[in-house]
Amino acid sequence: MTSPTTPGMPAPPQVPPILRMLPAGGYAGRSRMLLLRSATASRRTWMAFVSGFFEPVFYLIAMGQGLGSLVGELPGPGGEMISYAAFIAPGLLAASAMNGAVFDSTYNVFFKLKYARLYDAMLATPLGPVDIALGEIGWALIRGGLYATGFLSVMAAFGLLTSPWALLALPAALVVAFAFAAIGMAATSFMRSWQDFDLVTLAILPMFLFATTFYPLSVYPRWLQLVVGCLPLFHAVELMRALTTGAVHLGLLGHLAYFLVMIALGITVAARRLDVLLLK
Amino acid sequence: MPNVSDALVQARGLRKRFGSFEAVRGIDVDVARGEVFGFLGPNGAGKSSTMRMIACVSPRTEGSLQVLGMDPGSDGPRIRARIGVVPQLDNLDAELSVRENLEIYGRYFGLSRRHVRAKAAELLEFAQLAERAGDPVEPLSGGMKRRLTIARSLVNDPELLLLDEPTTGLDPQARHLLWDRLYRLKRDGVTQIITTHYMDEAEQLCDRLVVMDGGVIVAEGSPTELIERYSTREVLELRFTPEARPEAGVLEPLVDRVEELPDRFLLYTADGERAQAELARAGLTPLSALVRRSSLEDVFLRLTGRTLVD
Numbered sequence: 001m002t003s004p005t006t007p008g009m010p011a012p013p014q015v016p017p018i019l020r021m022l023p024a025g026g027y028a029g030r031s032r033m034l035l036l037r038s039a040t041a042s043r044r045t046w047m048a049f050v051s052g053f054f055e056p057v058f059y060l061i062a063m064g065q066g067l068g069s070l071v072g073e074l075p076g077p078g079g080e081m082i083s084y085a086a087f088i089a090p091g092l093l094a095a096s097a098m099n100g101a102v103f104d105s106t107y108n109v110f111f112k113l114k115y116a117r118l119y120d121a122m123l124a125t126p127l128g129p130v131d132i133a134l135g136e137i138g139w140a141l142i143r144g145g146l147y148a149t150g151f152l153s154v155m156a157a158f159g160l161l162t163s164p165w166a167l168l169a170l171p172a173a174l175v176v177a178f179a180f181a182a183i184g185m186a187a188t189s190f191m192r193s194w195q196d197f198d199l200v201t202l203a204i205l206p207m208f209l210f211a212t213t214f215y216p217l218s219v220y221p222r223w224l225q226l227v228v229g230c231l232p233l234f235h236a237v238e239l240m241r242a243l244t245t246g247a248v249h250l251g252l253l254g255h256l257a258y259f260l261v262m263i264a265l266g267i268t269v270a271a272r273r274l275d276v277l278l279l280k
Numbered sequence: 281m282p283n284v285s286d287a288l289v290q291a292r293g294l295r296k297r298f299g300s301f302e303a304v305r306g307i308d309v310d311v312a313r314g315e316v317f318g319f320l321g322p323n324g325a326g327k328s329s330t331m332r333m334i335a336c337v338s339p340r341t342e343g344s345l346q347v348l349g350m351d352p353g354s355d356g357p358r359i360r361a362r363i364g365v366v367p368q369l370d371n372l373d374a375e376l377s378v379r380e381n382l383e384i385y386g387r388y389f390g391l392s393r394r395h396v397r398a399k400a401a402e403l404l405e406f407a408q409l410a411e412r413a414g415d416p417v418e419p420l421s422g423g424m425k426r427r428l429t430i431a432r433s434l435v436n437d438p439e440l441l442l443l444d445e446p447t448t449g450l451d452p453q454a455r456h457l458l459w460d461r462l463y464r465l466k467r468d469g470v471t472q473i474i475t476t477h478y479m480d481e482a483e484q485l486c487d488r489l490v491v492m493d494g495g496v497i498v499a500e501g502s503p504t505e506l507i508e509r510y511s512t513r514e515v516l517e518l519r520f521t522p523e524a525r526p527e528a529g530v531l532e533p534l535v536d537r538v539e540e541l542p543d544r545f546l547l548y549t550a551d552g553e554r555a556q557a558e559l560a561r562a563g564l565t566p567l568s569a570l571v572r573r574s575s576l577e578d579v580f581l582r583l584t585g586r587t588l589v590d
Contacts, residue, residue, distance in 0.1 A: 028357050028390070030387075030388065030390060033384070033387045033388050036384065036387060037373070037376070037384045037387075040376060040380055040384060041373070041375035041376055044375065044416075045375070116371065116373070116374060117367075117369065117371035118371060118373060120337075120367065120371050121367070121371040121372075121373070121385070122388060123337050123360075124335060124337065124360060124365035124367070124433075125360060125361075125385065125388035125389050125436075126357040126358070126360050126361045126388070126389060126390065127357075127388050128356075128357060278337070279337055279338060279339065280298070280338060
């Protein structure tokens with residue numbers, strides 16, 4: 001008898017050490033095929049992309065230019081005076097990275113999980129839960145990257161990028177998007193019905209409004225500052241604001257570490273939960 | 281490779297528990313290369329749970345299971361690379377076109393772009409969907425979606441095809457077209473495992489089948505063997521008006537066996553015409569009388585005391 005392997009079918013790859021903590025047999029090393037799927041599908045849903053780009057731009061114009069004409073200047077992270085638009089723009093950048101990633105990894109993933117049964121179809125192939133988790137998070141990341149690039153271009157056009165460090169705002173936005181996508185997907189794996197998504201809104205909206213997107217932390221009393229200081233969006237805003245205004249210091253690595261922990265936690269929980277949900 | 285047995289699937293004492301509910305309660309199954317094997321039983325018999333274990337998407341609770349000579353517990357991805365799965369509910373990708381559904385799915389198997397493009401074209405012909413290749417999936421009819429799902433399951437040239445209730449919900453014409461496609465696959469040597477609660481489907485398609493009920497196998501054989509072993513050659517179906525309906529005991533002396541259903545009696549006998557004549561002599565006048573050949577439905581009724589589709 002000849003070998004029954006189908007021609008052109010590669011053997012499963014070696015599992016990288018970092019993924020060993022994930023479910024066994026759950027990784028075929030083909031998460032990029034999910035990206036290919038999403039890219040193909042998005043050719044028909046490009047409107048969602050356009051609206052995702054314009055949302056922060058509208059905020060920037062309404063708040064930065066409109067409200068900003070009343071507010072005037074305020075001290076930036078380095079202590080120097082900056083325009084209100086320059087103050088909130090990095091906040092909006094951080095928030096749009098968060099919103100895009102959360103939307104993709106919660107609503108979209110939940111739909112595919114419970115209604116379209118797309119992941120069931122994928123798991124009938126050699127793909128495993130880890131491929132799915134990484135692929136979906138990766139797509140949320142690509143979208144987040146495109147939005148961030150678009151918004152940074154708008155900021156540049158408005159003259160709101162005052163330092164070469166601003167170039168690092170793009171990779172920083174990707175890290176932020178990655179972290180929110182990973183946590184979002186982990187959270188989605190616990191959702192039972194659409195009602196549970198009210199909790200997502202309940203977490204995201206106050207964070208958007210109060211995590212120093214629109215005004216500095218110093219307006220809060222001390223205890224509230226500590227609470228806000230724990231929120232992920234606060235760390236994202238700090239990171240972006242320091243980079244776009246050039247007030248860079250070593251403490252930024254702390255913010256970065258915050259997101260790396262979120263990423264590791266999110267992927268581990270998401271892949272394990274997908275394993276439980278889909279492979280029962 | 282001399283140690284490769286002919287059994288593509290071999291299960292011994294296979295069990296599946298969900299919490300305190302045991303869906304599969306210790307079954308032995310052997311499926312040989314090239315045959316079409318059926319799991320026949322009502323909803324909740326444990327067919328789909330068994331299929332999911334064979335498809336390596338559901339870990340077994342107990343017992344041994346070998347698929348293509350490998351263990352689903354440790355070789356899941358390797359096995360899945362060589363099988364095709366048609367799930368009970370269509371899970372086509374509604375965001376992709378008909379052709380893209382085949383091409384992208386092929387890419388999940390690690391097949392090259394060029395390979396899947398050629399394969400998709402071939403499968404679109406096979407599924408009679410070539411004219412709809414560029415269309416979205418949603419407007420397709422139920423039969424077309426099913427054919428596309430079957431085409432999709434063939435994208436990796438599987439040695440073993442698992443079909444979970446392939447024709448449930450389809451109209452008769454669509455079913456016959458689908459059966460024809462499955463028959464062609466059998467002719468091409470693709471081993472198939474089919475679950476169904478339709479008797480005619482099992483009789484049409486399966487070389488060999490097991491009847492499942494309540495998580496166990498209650499009988500095994502070819503459709504003809506099962507009918508011979510558990511039923512008579514013919515069945516006389518009688519309907520009475522409620523007033524004229526006799527006790528089952530009155531009918532029993534006339535034939536080998538009587539089954540009483542809510543709406544009719546089934547009289548099992550080698551000669552239905554003769555039984556009908558004796559019925560008339562005994563002064564019984566049914567509303568309608570029909571003589572037919574025994575089917576797997578009768579086998580099931582005999583084995584479990586229940587009808588398959590309520």
